[in-house]
Amino acid sequence: MQYRHIQAIDGQGGVRGIAVDGGGELYAAGESEIRVFDAAGRLVRRWPTARPAQSVAVAGDGAVWAGQLGQIEIFDGAGRLVNTWRDDKLLRRVTAIGFTPDSVLAGDAFDRAIRRFDRTGRFLNNIGKDNPLEGLLIPNGVVDFGVDAQGTVYAANPGKHRVERYTPEGKLLGHIGRFDGIDPAGFTGCCNPTNVAIGDAIYTTEKAGPRVKAYDFAGSLLAVIASDLFDANCKNMSVAVDARGRVYVVDTVKAAILVFERVNV
Amino acid sequence: MSEDLTRRGLFATVARGTALAALAGGAAFLVKKANGQVVWQVDASRCVNSRLGEVGVEACNLCTTECVVALSAVRAVNEYSRCGRCNICPAYFNIASAVNELGQPSEKLCPRDAIARRPIGKVDPEDPANNFYEYLIDEEKCDGCGKCVMKCKEPLGLGSITLRVRYDRCVNCNRCSISRACPQDALMQVPVGQALEPAEVKRPG
Numbered sequence: 001m002q003y004r005h006i007q008a009i010d011g012q013g014g015v016r017g018i019a020v021d022g023g024g025e026l027y028a029a030g031e032s033e034i035r036v037f038d039a040a041g042r043l044v045r046r047w048p049t050a051r052p053a054q055s056v057a058v059a060g061d062g063a064v065w066a067g068q069l070g071q072i073e074i075f076d077g078a079g080r081l082v083n084t085w086r087d088d089k090l091l092r093r094v095t096a097i098g099f100t101p102d103s104v105l106a107g108d109a110f111d112r113a114i115r116r117f118d119r120t121g122r123f124l125n126n127i128g129k130d131n132p133l134e135g136l137l138i139p140n141g142v143v144d145f146g147v148d149a150q151g152t153v154y155a156a157n158p159g160k161h162r163v164e165r166y167t168p169e170g171k172l173l174g175h176i177g178r179f180d181g182i183d184p185a186g187f188t189g190c191c192n193p194t195n196v197a198i199g200d201a202i203y204t205t206e207k208a209g210p211r212v213k214a215y216d217f218a219g220s221l222l223a224v225i226a227s228d229l230f231d232a233n234c235k236n237m238s239v240a241v242d243a244r245g246r247v248y249v250v251d252t253v254k255a256a257i258l259v260f261e262r263v264n265v
Numbered sequence: 266m267s268e269d270l271t272r273r274g275l276f277a278t279v280a281r282g283t284a285l286a287a288l289a290g291g292a293a294f295l296v297k298k299a300n301g302q303v304v305w306q307v308d309a310s311r312c313v314n315s316r317l318g319e320v321g322v323e324a325c326n327l328c329t330t331e332c333v334v335a336l337s338a339v340r341a342v343n344e345y346s347r348c349g350r351c352n353i354c355p356a357y358f359n360i361a362s363a364v365n366e367l368g369q370p371s372e373k374l375c376p377r378d379a380i381a382r383r384p385i386g387k388v389d390p391e392d393p394a395n396n397f398y399e400y401l402i403d404e405e406k407c408d409g410c411g412k413c414v415m416k417c418k419e420p421l422g423l424g425s426i427t428l429r430v431r432y433d434r435c436v437n438c439n440r441c442s443i444s445r446a447c448p449q450d451a452l453m454q455v456p457v458g459q460a461l462e463p464a465e466v467k468r469p470g
Contacts, residue, residue: 132387132395139349139423159351160394179353179368181360188360189421190351208320208421232320235420 001214001223003247007259009041015250017055017067017096018257020242027064028250028257029053034066034079037257047079055107055238057097067094067106085121095142100151100168107143107155112136114145114155116168127170128155136164139191140207142236146198154198158191163202163215176202176219184213185221199241205249207235212249212260225249225260303454305441306461307339309427311451314411315418324415328428329408331446338435339409339428339443341379341402347425350385350397355421356413357382357400367393375413379406404431429461 015030025044026037032052036045055067062077072094074083085091092110099105103124106115112135114127128136128143136143137159145155152173153166162177177193180186187193193204193213201222202215211227230237231253240248247260309315313325328339353360353369357380362372373380382398389395402413409428417426430452444452 132389133397137352137394139351159349161353162394178364179370180364181370182363186364190349190353190355210420233318233420 002263003214003223003225003260004263005226005229005258006246006261007041009037009257009259011035011250011255011257012043012046014255015238015252015257016053016236017238018240018248018250019056019058020240020246020248021058021062022060022243024242024244026240026248026257027056027058029056029066030255034064034075041259045079047075049073050084054093054095054109055097057099059099065097065104067091067097069093072097072106085117087123090115090123096144098145098147098153100147100153102151103168105145105147105153105168107145109138109141109143112138112143114143114153114166116170125170127153127166127168128157128164130170131172137191140194140236142194144195144236144238146196146202148198154196154202156193156196156204158187158194161187161192163193163196163204176215176217177204184211184224194236195239197239197241197247200245201241203239203241203247205237205239207237208232210234210237210251212237212239212247214247226258229258230254302437303456304432304437304460305430305435305444305452306455307428307430308451308453311449312411312414312428313449313451314414315424315427316449317419317424320420322415324411325449326410326412327446328443329410331443332409333438333442334434334436336407337409337443338431340404340407340431340434341409341411341413341426342404342429343400343402344425344427345399347423348400349423349425350399351422352394352396352398354382354398354400354417356380356417356426357398360416369393374416375407376410377406377408379403379408380413402426432460 013031015028017029019027024039028035033048038044049066051068053066057065064075066073071086094106095109096107104117113129116124136157151168155164157164161179162175164175165173181188189208192206195205197203205212210230212225214222230251234252238250249258329337358370359372359374362370365371381401384396385399414426418424
């Protein structure tokens with residue numbers, strides 16, 4: 001499988017997290033605002049967040065969820081604030097947000113865990129916490145995960161060089177990935193992959209040297225999508241994939257979002 | 266001798282050596298402080314081995330080759346409060362070496378084998394990835410070559426290892442020979458009161 005780089009979108013400022021909605025619009029969280037780009041990479045909307053946005057996700061109903069320090073703000077698609085979930089203990093630093101069919105997941109990097117809430121904001125359970133290390137191993141300081149259509153959670157566990165699969169209730173189902181500093185099928189460095197997205201494959205990003213890869217669900221490497229296009233000092237590069245299989249990756253140093261498309265060969 | 270005893274002996278030696286060095290260094294430092302002297306210091310934000318943004322370049326070892334003191338007065342120092350205690354530490358392992366049966370790199374990085382590690386907390390013998398490690402630099406072996414510093418800095422690591430002038434070893438030359446050679450002007454003379462105190466860095470005990 002091969003990919004080609006088709007576009008570089010100017011993030012219009014620092015970008016920490018990205019998400020794509022069903023219509024192909026791209027949402028970027030950074031500094032103290034959410035920015036929305038159309039498929040051509042044009043900035044079409046932007047609105048402020050109460051606190052610096054660490055992450056962003058778009059729910060099936062079009063609501064935009066912005067993870068912050070101590071809270072999540074929920075906006076409608078036009079950027080009007082609909083609700084705020086505040087919790088100084090469970091939402092200390094929300095670096096990822098995702099949805100299962102009946103719950104909301106928030107990655108709390110402060111506590112190295114994924115929190116699961118019902119749709120009203122009632123806490124249900126932790127994910128990635130019930131282990132000897134009492135959390136995900138994230139020396140890089142970011143909890144990131146993706147969710148498939150069935151609700152299975154794929155959490156990056158960079159200190160273990162794995163992507164771990166969990167049930168929404170927090171049961172560990174297995175993992176893909178291993179350390180390897182030579183074979184590109186492995187994850188190198190102290191702590192990779194840092195970020196993950198789920199679509200028709202498992203997409204991961206790594207730091208030092210920065211690269212984005214695709215794996216099948218059994219853990220076999222499908223493609224090194226890119227490795228030489230990013231600034232060498234990039235880390236915690238948020239990744240998203242749209243319904244067409246286009247892969248979006250943040251260059252955190254250049255504050256740009258690079259877009260890749262699969263090539264049929 | 267069992268491996269455990271050997272390891273225990275190594276850590277005891279490292280601990281004794283560093284404790285003595287810290288004591289001597291601290292005493293010498295206090296004398297200089299009392300006399301209002303200046304000392305040489307490495308500016309980590311200038312040193313190419315620790316300066317952010319410098320990736321993909323060879324480590325600079327001028328602190329090793331230019332110092333008038335045998336083995337150099339500059340040593341790598343691990344600031345434990347910043348260390349990630351990683352299972353695969355790029356400053357400890359040569360992460361570009363082949364993977365062994367434990368799933369770890371088969372080679373160490375330090376050419377003088379000056380870095381040792383020990384698991385901390387509850388140890389999982391089945392899965393090494395579940396363990397945290399404390400990394401200890403044996404300053405009797407370290408010659409300040411900077412390789413581990415280069416591999417520890419962000420984005421690869423957390424930047425907990427830096428090069429420091431050890432005041433129990435530095436003879437405080439009027440014109441430090443490393444400073445003359447350093448293309449980054451990373452060696453600078455500062456009043457003792459502004460110097461990084463030896464006690465700022467926790468030594469393994």
